[in-house]
Every structure is written in C-alpha cells, then in structure tokens.
Amino acid sequence: MPAAPKIIVVGGGLAGLAAVIKIAEAGGKVDLFSIVPVKRSHSVCAQGGINAAKNLKGEGDTTAQHFDDTIYGGDFLANQTPVKGMCEAAPGIIDLLDRMGVPFNRTPEGLLDFRRFGGTLYHRTAFAGATTGQQLLYALDEQVRRYESEGKVTKYEGWEFLSAVLDSSRVCRGICAMDLRTMEVRTFAADAIVLATGGIGAIFGKSTNSVVCTGSAQSAVYQQGAYYANGEFIQVHPTSIPGEDKLRLMSESARGEGGRVWVPKQLGDKRPAKTIPEGDRWYFLEEWYPKYGNLVPRDVATRAIHKVVYEHGLGIDGQPMVYLDLTHIDRETLNRKLEGILEIYEKFVGDDPREVPMKIFPGMHYTMGGLWVDFNQMTNIPGIFAAGEAEYNYHGANRLGANSLVSCIYGGFVVGPKATEYAKALPAMQGDGGAADEKKRQEELNKHLISNAGTENPFKLWRELGETMTKNVTVIRYNKAIKQTDEKIVELLERYRNVNLSDKSSWANTSFAFTRQLYNMLQLARVVAQGAALRNESRGAHYKPDFPDRDDENFLKTTKAYFAPDADEPRFEYEAVDTQYIKPRPRKY
Amino acid sequence: MAERTVKIEIKRQSSPDSSPHWDKFELPHRPGMNVISAMMEIAANPYTADGKETTPIAYDSNCLEEICGSCAMLINGKARMACTALVDKLDQPIKLEPLSKFPLVRDLSVDRSVLFENLKAVKAWVPIDGTYDLGPGERIFPQVQEERYPLSRCISCCCCMEVCPQFNESTGFVGAATIAQAQLFNEHPAGKVLKEERLHALMGDGGIQECGYAQNCVQACPKQLPLTKAISDVGRDVMVQAVKDAFTR
Ligand SMILES: Cc1cc2nc3c(=O)[nH]c(=O)nc-3n(C[C@H](O)[C@H](O)[C@H](O)COP(=O)(O)OP(=O)(O)OC[C@H]3O[C@@H](n4cnc5c(N)ncnc54)[C@H](O)[C@@H]3O)c2cc1C
Numbered sequence: 051m052p053a054a055p056k057i058i059v060v061g062g063g064l065a066g067l068a069a070v071i072k073i074a075e076a077g078g079k080v081d082l083f084s085i086v087p088v089k090r091s092h093s094v095c096a097q098g099g100i101n102a103a104k105n106l107k108g109e110g111d112t113t114a115q116h117f118d119d120t121i122y123g124g125d126f127l128a129n130q131t132p133v134k135g136m137c138e139a140a141p142g143i144i145d146l147l148d149r150m151g152v153p154f155n156r157t158p159e160g161l162l163d164f165r166r167f168g169g170t171l172y173h174r175t176a177f178a179g180a181t182t183g184q185q186l187l188y189a190l191d192e193q194v195r196r197y198e199s200e201g202k203v204t205k206y207e208g209w210e211f212l213s214a215v216l217d218s219s220r221v222c223r224g225i226c227a228m229d230l231r232t233m234e235v236r237t238f239a240a241d242a243i244v245l246a247t248g249g250i251g252a253i254f255g256k257s258t259n260s261v262v263c264t265g266s267a268q269s270a271v272y273q274q275g276a277y278y279a280n281g282e283f284i285q286v287h288p289t290s291i292p293g294e295d296k297l298r299l300m301s302e303s304a305r306g307e308g309g310r311v312w313v314p315k316q317l318g319d320k321r322p323a324k325t326i327p328e329g330d331r332w333y334f335l336e337e338w339y340p341k342y343g344n345l346v347p348r349d350v351a352t353r354a355i356h357k358v359v360y361e362h363g364l365g366i367d368g369q370p371m372v373y374l375d376l377t378h379i380d381r382e383t384l385n386r387k388l389e390g391i392l393e394i395y396e397k398f399v400g401d402d403p404r405e406v407p408m409k410i411f412p413g414m415h416y417t418m419g420g421l422w423v424d425f426n427q428m429t430n431i432p433g434i435f436a437a438g439e440a441e442y443n444y445h446g447a448n449r450l451g452a453n454s455l456v457s458c459i460y461g462g463f464v465v466g467p468k469a470t471e472y473a474k475a476l477p478a479m480q481g482d483g484g485a486a487d488e489k490k491r492q493e494e495l496n497k498h499l500i501s502n503a504g505t506e507n508p509f510k511l512w513r514e515l516g517e518t519m520t521k522n523v524t525v526i527r528y529n530k531a532i533k534q535t536d537e538k539i540v541e542l543l544e545r546y547r548n549v550n551l552s553d554k555s556s557w558a559n560t561s562f563a564f565t566r567q568l569y570n571m572l573q574l575a576r577v578v579a580q581g582a583a584l585r586n587e588s589r590g591a592h593y594k595p596d597f598p599d600r601d602d603e604n605f606l607k608t609t610k611a612y613f614a615p616d617a618d619e620p621r622f623e624y625e626a627v628d629t630q631y632i633k634p635r636p637r638k639y
Numbered sequence: 640m641a642e643r644t645v646k647i648e649i650k651r652q653s654s655p656d657s658s659p660h661w662d663k664f665e666l667p668h669r670p671g672m673n674v675i676s677a678m679m680e681i682a683a684n685p686y687t688a689d690g691k692e693t694t695p696i697a698y699d700s701n702c703l704e705e706i707c708g709s710c711a712m713l714i715n716g717k718a719r720m721a722c723t724a725l726v727d728k729l730d731q732p733i734k735l736e737p738l739s740k741f742p743l744v745r746d747l748s749v750d751r752s753v754l755f756e757n758l759k760a761v762k763a764w765v766p767i768d769g770t771y772d773l774g775p776g777e778r779i780f781p782q783v784q785e786e787r788y789p790l791s792r793c794i795s796c797c798c799c800m801e802v803c804p805q806f807n808e809s810t811g812f813v814g815a816a817t818i819a820q821a822q823l824f825n826e827h828p829a830g831k832v833l834k835e836e837r838l839h840a841l842m843g844d845g846g847i848q849e850c851g852y853a854q855n856c857v858q859a860c861p862k863q864l865p866l867t868k869a870i871s872d873v874g875r876d877v878m879v880q881a882v883k884d885a886f887t888r
C-alpha cells in the first residue's frame with residue numbers, strides 16, 4: 051500500500067484549519083505552516099457573524115435565497131457553481147461548529163439566534179457575541195490541537211512560506227520556507243500544498259486587516275506562474291475607525307442591530323451629536339435606500355458616505371467622518387449583542403458608543419480577488435491549491451457581510467479532500483523535485499538583501515505604497531490616477547533595489563522578513579492597479595465615474611493576471627463567468 | 640513652540656543569550672497613538688533619542704485590536720497588551736520590557752508556547768465524532784451560553800500567568816488561563832465527557848492546588864475573564880473527583 055499522501059497547509063486561519071481537519075480526518079498526514087501561532091491568525095478579528103439559511107425565524111429563508119443574494123450582491127461576477135455549493139453546505143457547517151462548542155448566541159428555547167446583515171432581507175447570520183471569528187477559529191484550532199496530540203498534524207508556527215518547490219514539469223513538490231527565529235531556509239516535500247494565507251490589506255498601508263495580511267505568499271506563487279484572478283475587486287468597508295496604526299472595523303452588526311448612519315444637515319454644526327434634534331439630522335442611507343436602509347451592501351454604503359463627505363461637504367466638522375449611532379438602543383441589548391465591538395471603540399477612541407454616536411469612515415477591508423482556482427480549489431499549477439480569502443471563488447465583485455467566514459470554512463472543507471485525492475494519484479517525483487534549486491534561489495535572495503548597501507528604508511517605501519493605493523485604487527477610480535499609481539509602484543520597485551536594512555542580524559530579524567514581503571506586495575499591487583485600469587465599467591466594489599454602468603457585454607468575465615518574468619510585470623487574460631443558474635439582472639438596492 | 644514628543648525607553652536584547660540594554664527614543668507625538676504605532680515609527684526612523692542609528696524593535700503583534708493575544712509585554716512595569724496601550728494615557732518616559740516569565744526570543748518578543756501545550760494536557764476541545772453532517776447540536780439555553788461565552792474570550796496572551804506569584808519553574812503551575820479553558824469545556828453538553836480526564840490533569844503538582852487565590856490574574860486579564868470563579872469551580876470539581884477516585888480505586 052502506498053504511504054499516506056503528505057500534504058502541506060500554509061496558513062492557520064479558518065480556511066487552513068478547516069482543510070487540516072478534513073485531511074487529518076481522512077487519515078492523511080499534514081504539516082501546517084503559519085507565520086503566527088495559528089490561534090493568533092487574522093480570522094480572530096471577524097466580529098459580526100457567519101451566514102447560513104437555517105430559517106429559524108419563520109421567514110421562509112432558503113439556501114436558494116442565500117445563493118441569489120450572494121450572486122446578486124457580487125454583481126454576477128462570481129462563478130455560480132461553487133457559490134451554490136457553499137450556500138447549500140452552510141447550514142450543515144453551522145451545525146458542525148455548534149457541535150464543536152462555539153458559544154453561539156441562543157434564543158430562549160435554546161436554538162441558534164440569527165441577526166440581519168447587509169445585502170439581505172433575512173435574519174441569516176449566526177453570531178457569538180461580537181467575537182464570532184475568534185470563537186470559530188478557536189473551535190477549529192481546538193480540533194486541530196486534538197489531531198496534533200494524536201500525531202496526525204505537525205505544526206510549524208513561526209515559519210514563513212517563501213515559495214513553492216516546482217519540478218521540471220512545473221508540478222508542485224513542496225514548499226520552501228524560512229524559520230523566523232533562526233532565519234534558516236529549508237524545503238519541505240509534499241504531494242500537494244494548500245495556500246490559505248488570507249488577505250492583502252497591507253498593500254493599502256492601513257486597513258482593517260491584521261499585520262501579517264500582506265498577500266506575500268499569493269504574490270510569490272503568482273510570480274512562479276499562478277494566475278491571480280479579479281485582483282481589482284477590493285472591498286472598502288463603510289464603517290471603520292480611523293487610527294494611527296490601523297483602521298479598526300466597526301462591524302456591520304452595529305447596523306444589523308439597528309445602528310443608524312447620519313450627518314448634521316447643517317455644514318459645520320457645532321452642537322454635540324446627541325443634542326442635535328431629529329429634524330436637523332440627515333439619515334442619508336435611509337433616505338436614498340428605503341428598502342434596505344442602513345443595511346445596503348458595503349460598496350453602496352461606502353460610496354454614499356464618500357458622496358456625503360466629498361460632494362455634499364457634510365462630513366462631521368468638515369472632517370472625513372460620519373456618525374454611526376447606537377444611542378437609541380438600550381444598554382442591556384447593546385451589551386448582550388455587541389459588547390466586543392463597542393469595547394474596541396471605547397478602548398481606542400475613549401468615548402462610550404452607548405452614550406455618544408461613533409465617528410466612522412470607510413476603510414480597506416477585504417479582497418474579493420485572489421489566486422485563480424478551479425472548482426476543486428486548485429490553481430493552474432498542479433499541486434498548488436488555495437482556500438479562504440487568498441483565492442477568488444465565492445464573492446464576485448463584492449462580498450456580502452458574514453459570507454467570508456462561511457466561504458473560508460467551506461473552501462477548506464472542499465480543498466482538504468480534493469488535495470488528498472490529487473496527492474494520491476500523483477506519480478512519484480524524479481530526484482529531489484527541484485528542492486535544492488529553489489532553496490538556493492531563496493538563499494541567494496536573502497544573502498543579497500541582507501548585505502544590500504542602499505539608503506531606502508523599507509517601512510517608508512511601504513507607507514508610500516499604502517498612500518498611493520488607498521488614494522487611487524479604492525472607492526472611486528479614475529484611469530489617469532490609476533496609471534500614476536502603477537508608475538509610482540514601478541518607481542518604488544526601482545527604489546527597492548536600493549533598500550537598506552538597518553538590522554543585519556540573523557536572529558528573529560523581523561524587518562528582514564518584512565522587507566522580503568514588501569517586494570511581493572509591490573508586485574501584487576501592480577496586479578490590483580492594472581486590473582482596475584483595464585476594467586472600464588462599474589461593477590460591485592469597482593467604481594469608475596467615467597464608466598458608471600455595468601457592462602456585461604464587455605466585462606462579464608473574470609480577470610486573470612499572470613506574471614511575465616521578462617517584462618517583470620503582469621499580463622492579463624479574461625475568462626467567461628459561470629452563470630448557468632441565475633441570469634444576470636441589473637443590481638439595484 | 641517645540642513639537643510635542645513622546646519619550647519611550649525599551650529594554651532590548653538581541654538574542655536569548657546576549658545581555659540586555661536599554662534604548663531611549665523620542666518620537667513626534669500624534670493624537671490617538673498607541674505603543675504599537677510608536678514602534679512602527681521607530682521602524683521607519685530607527686534612531687535613538689541621542690541620534691544613534693539602531694535596529695527596529697522586535698515584538699509580536701497581529702490584530703492591533705486586542706483579540707489575537709500577540710502583543711503582551713510589560714508597559715511601565717505592568718503586564719498588558721501593547722495595542723490597547725494609548726500613549727496619552729501612560730506616564731512618560733514609557734518603559735517597555737518583555738514578559739519576564741517566558742523564554743526571551745528577542746527584544747520584546749517571548750515564547751509563550753507553554754500555554755498551547757497546557758491546553759493539550761487538559762484536552763481543551765469537544766471530542767466530536769466527525770465533521771460529517773449530523774444535524775444540529777444539542778439545545779443550549781442562553782443561561783449556559785452566557786456562562787461559557789466570557790470564558791471563551793481568552794486570547795492566550797499569558798498576562799494572567801506573568802502576574803501570578805505561583806507561576807514559576809519550581810511549582811510548574813499551569814496557570815489561570817488553562818484552568819478557565821478546562822471549565823469552558825466541562826460546561827459544554829458534549830465537552831463534558833472528558834471532564835474526568837481534565838480534572839485528573841489538573842490534580843497534583845503543577846495543578847490547581849498550586850493556586851494561592853492571590854487574584855492577580857483577574858486584575859491583569861485584558862478580557863476580564865471570570866478567573867476567580869473558574870478557579871473555584873474547577874477546584875471544587877477536582878476535590879469531588881479526588882474523593883470519587885479514592886472510593887473507586
Ligand atoms: C476586522 C474584520 C472583521 C471581519 N468580520 C467578518 C465577519 O463578521 N464575517 C465574515 O464572514 N467575515 C469577516 N471578515 C473577513 C474574514 O475575517 C476573513 O476574510 C477571514 O477570516 C480570512 O480567513 P483565512 O483563513 O482566509 O485567512 P487568515 O485568518 O487571515 O489566516 C491566514 C493565515 O496564513 C498565515 N500566513 C500568511 N502568510 C503566510 C506565509 N507567507 N507563510 C506562512 N503562513 C502565512 C497566517 O499566519 C495565518 O495563519 C472580517 C475581516 C476583518 C478584517
């Protein structure tokens with residue numbers, strides 16, 4: 051009997067852990083790599099909840115309705131087959147998480163409670179206080195710990211994936227990784243690898259994402275020949291709290307529980323928010339979108355806030371901020387349902403949102419785009435699979451709130467068995483499968499970087515990248531500005547060659563690791579920017595005032611970027627979208 | 640008028656076996672800044688207050704919103720999270736040191752994997768049959784959820800262990816966080832089946848008996864876990880179990 055297939059999972063967020071559990075359960079051996087201890091992965095940040103049409107509120111909700119809301123919310127860009135699979139599996143996933151011990155909120159009868167989220171008219175979002183992501187991640191982490199203690203999973207925490215090991219026929223045979231303490235570079239053989247490395251927020255400098263969400267791993271395999279799909283679709287969350295180090299999310303659940311967005315009608319109204327009478331407030335979302343009100347999808351809410359601030363000039367005190375108001379809801383309800391997020395506001399701003407309306411503004415939040423994968427979650431490089439925010443399969447042009455957690459777990463549950471199946475059928479490799487060459491390539495890169503005698507500070511280059519990306523490639527996009535951004539990135543890549551590491555040591559050198567990631571961020575930023583430039587229409591989160599309408603004739607298609615090594619830049623192809631179940635219709639909320 | 644600045648002193652150590660020293664920094668003040676943004680500023684301008692070039696500070700962080708548990712350190716002598724430490728609320732010079740009871744990695748970064756090992760020892764999980772669809776779990780009333788939820792918010796930061804007088808090499812004490820997690824799963828309708836094993840893991844040397852009820856842990860916990868209650872609940876269960884064991888042996 052052949053030995054059990056050996057699979058490497060990179061990333062221990064919800065997607066990675068879900069994959070590990072499925073592989074271990076089927077008897078496979080898994081090595082799990084993560085920069086941070088997996089329990090500290092970005093998935094812990096998710097606050098609001100996870101979607102599944104359980105229909106426990108007598109509203110007649112169905113998985114078909116969930117499917118339709120997701121496709122419509124994504125402006126018909128998502129391939130429908132995988133989305134349909136996800137929505138149908140979602141209720142079973144919630145049940146499983148419940149059995150794993152997630153402390154979901156309950157109804158008086160002891161059933162799961164559900165709240166409303168954006169882009170739907172149903173109560174479809176299960177939640178555990180305001181820390182749902184933390185609770186879900188812990189539940190999966192605990193199951194993985196159980197497998198670890200049974201010897202089925204080996205964790206490599208504090209290791210960074212650098213690149214895939216590819217053999218002479220460009221088939222993946224393992225990974226090359228770096229120990230972030232000893233800075234040692236090593237290769238690890240595997241029959242298949244799963245990248246579940248999360249989001250790319252750091253490309254925009256400040257975002258709602260965690261620090262390690264750089265997209266570096268995705269960029270590395272893109273530079274090795276993997277397609278990157280729909281990179282231009284970036285979700286900017288309407289309600290974040292501007293901060294010095296990051297933009298902290300104020301979850302959509304604040305609006306799900308009745309939070310109202312408004313500005314004073316009078317420019318420069320100096321009165322404290324609470325003393326401004328109803329008649330002098332402008333609840334612009336409720337006025338413009340009477341059906342969905344404050345719960346329109348994120349792209350719609352974000353553009354509305356931009357418009358109120360920049361076109362009507364009605365930001366609070368002339369600043370780019372609007373009110374998100376919960377003060378009309380009683381304290382007890384707020385504490386029970388939203389405590390975790392209210393605490394964040396209190397801790398970082400110093401005001402009590404139960405008493406004072408919060409000041410918020412849109413912030414970069416999520417990438418709908420990611421590594422191109424087929425319906426088995428495999429990239430175009432045989433043996434490299436992807437799941438979670440790192441791939442593009444489930445959200446089209448815009449993600450609905452609370453759909454990411456379910457897509458991560460579902461994607462992990464699909465990829466585990468599919469990677470196993472693939473690995474079992476894989477012919478044995480010749481020689482070392484390219485491991486020695488890849489290791490040498492990475493070691494040379496490291497040697498070069500550490501001894502580079504330049505003048506540029508990598509953290510300053512990063513700030514410049516973030517500023518230009520946020521300014522020109524987020525909410526409102528003009529081709530001229532995008533083009534300038536791409537030129538700026540080219541300039542930054544040029545300056546990167548002249549980078550200087552003030553820390554040249556070879557022990558736990560965090561700025562060295564960061565500088566390596568920065569290179570990959572710069573390469574991936576060009577995919578996002580150029581993809582946006584090429585798509586001359588408006589769809590979901592991608593909005594161009596010069597092309598304000600969706601253009602199905604020319605752009606109902608998936609963007610696929612691939613790296614052209616000689617030109618050192620992306621090239622683009624397009625692929626038809628699977629629309630076999632729901633016919634595209636105009637998206638009007 | 641001179642620009643407003645922030646003074647920070649950081650205890651640094653380049654590797655586990657080198658000797659520590661202090662670096663002083665003076666940074667431009669920005670409204671709303673926290674200890675992490677100060678260290679980001681140092682990374683972009685790695686110069687000490689007297690103009691000497693230095694290296695960026697090594698520290699752990701990820702979420703920057705006090706939910707991942709990475710950034711625990713001693714700030715003005717107190718074990719707490721750096722991302723929620725707002726500069727304007729701290730006395731200056733702000734003194735930063737690594738947690739003292741865990742193996743040092745570099746500068747402010749320490750190795751806290753001991754907690755993850757402890758969680759294995761108390762089997763802090765629900766032993767589900769499998770991930771296939773078995774329909775909904777048992778009904779759980781809001782009262783039980785409300786007991787469990789606060790315990791489930793532990794971010795594994797290890798502050799409770801840092802401040803515990805009993806947490807040291809000579810006792811081998813597991814610490815409050817592990818005990819609280821054992822209780823979290825003992826309260827779950829299906830997690831309960833491992834209760835006896837959990838209690839056994841918490842008996843004897845290094846177990847719950849080491850706790851002197853000093854309650855430093857409760858005060859240090861950034862997530863306000865009801866640690867005193869968890870410790871006394873588990874303590875009682877361990878005692879009952881010990882009596883049971885005596886009779887069934
Ligand atoms: C503040 C916030 C709130 C959110 N709230 C919700 C919500 O309520 N509902 C919802 O559905 N979605 C929500 N989202 C989105 C959702 O949280 C994320 O999309 C999701 O958690 C991503 O999970 P993941 O498994 O793909 O990746 P992550 O959880 O980001 O995990 C990535 C993993 O990869 C590892 N990694 C990365 N790079 C490397 C490398 N090079 N080498 C080794 N390891 C690496 C990391 O260490 C980590 O373990 C929210 C997002 C944010 C930012």
Ligand code: SF4
Pocket residue numbers: 799802803804805806814815849850851852853854855856857870
């Ligand atoms: S009560 Fe005291 S001795 Fe017991 S765990 Fe807490 S700090 Fe330690």
Ligand code: SF4
Pocket residue numbers: 792793794795796797798799800815816819859860861862863864866
């Ligand atoms: S119990 Fe509190 S202090 Fe201890 S590890 Fe958990 S969150 Fe940190």
Ligand code: FES
Pocket residue numbers: 699700701702703704705706707708709710711720721722723
């Ligand atoms: S960085 Fe996550 S807790 Fe501070």
